[in-house]
Amino acid sequence: MTVPHGLSPAQAAALTRRVTALSVATAAILVTMKAAVWTVSGSTALLASMADSALDLAASLTTFFAVRYAHAPPDAEHRFGHGKAEAFASLMQGGLVFASAALVAREAIGNLIDPQPIRQEGWAVAVMAVSIVLTLLLVAAQTRVLKKTASVAVSGDRAHYFSDLASNLIALAGIGAAAWFGIEGFDAVAALAVAALLLWGAIGVFREASGQLMDRELSDEARAEIVRLVTADATLTDVHQLRTRASGPFVHIQMHVDLDPDLTLEAAHRSIVAAEKRILERFPAADILIHADPRGRAEPHGGAFAEVHT
Structure with a gap:
């Protein structure tokens, strides 16, 4: 288990507040773009990615408020402070990722049974490319913060966006293969791969959060x-x-x-x-x-x- 490196609580709080606000803004932008393009493209892989981003927005909002509450000073009812709010936020994030994986898998299986053609594939590819760039920038910012703090909530949020990065790449490949090479069903197969990645990421989030909730020793x-x-x-x-x-x-x-x-x-x-x-x-x-x-x-x-x- 990691620990902060040389930062005062106030400095760590300022960093985590900024990066969680950036996470919420990024998720909101991604959901808006993917929803708009999915309505005209009909891509199952894009729908899967949009569902993931929508749940990430909910998770990011949870993290946004959790890190602020976690840094609140001790009070009469919480003499050891409120730090474990971050771990509870991570557990909620893990649950949302599992839910996202289930939705993605359901849509993918339905599309495998009854394939639907992709429309406006150029827009679908464009929005996935923008998603990849924005997600890369956010993950880089979160990584810098985690080098200076031990925020389990930010770590869980970053795990989501690592999964997003992989899912966006897979969705982009699926859309391209289905639209430009006529490989029927590849769009849905890509969505199933996204679901598997989400499940793996959720397991990591649960493991880290449970370590804090069970008072695991430092390294x-x-x-x-x-x-x-x-x-x-x-x-x-x-x-x-x-x-x-x-x-x-x-x-x-x-x-x-x-x-x-x-x-x-x-x-x-x-x-x-x-x-x-x-x-x-x-x-x-x-x-x-x-x-x-x-x-x-x-x-x-x-x-x-x-x-x-x-």
């Missing part, structure tokens, strides 16, 4: 970096019970560390605060909790999460 590399930052001070040793999880744009980190039992409370406090600051330099959106144990004298911790040295 081994991130955990090792946290331990390194804490133990950079020789007074802090034996980091154990390290627990991490991502919640939308935020990271929650808690651990136990051993300190010299002869340190004063004030000195121990200074060491722990300094360790927290080192972690925050690397993980600016982190919520950190460090429990101090007297070295050599600590009692094992029980409860629902009995102590395990990891």
